[in-house]
Amino acid sequence: MSFLDSLAGPQTPHAPQCSRKACRAEARWQLRWNNPKVHTPERLKIWLACDEHREWLEEYLRVRGFFRDTVPFSASFGEA
DSSP states (O other), rough: OOOOHHTTOOOOOOOOOOTTTTTHHHHHHEEEOOOTTOOOOOOOEEEEEETTHHHHHHHHHHHHHHEEEEEEEEEETOOO
């Protein structure tokens, strides 16, 4: 650990949080999307959402034509 690392405080794992700006709630949903102008159809990007912001984020993606689907989020998803 470097001196600068010690200034940041203890390193503790954080629970995955909602992707909505300024929201610190625990993630409950995966919103899967892609931008067809940039990504191939099989490429899926993921935003995480809490219960409160799920619909807002889905609508944001729908209006832009990016939304694909929503599935429940598990904190163990993607862990090795």
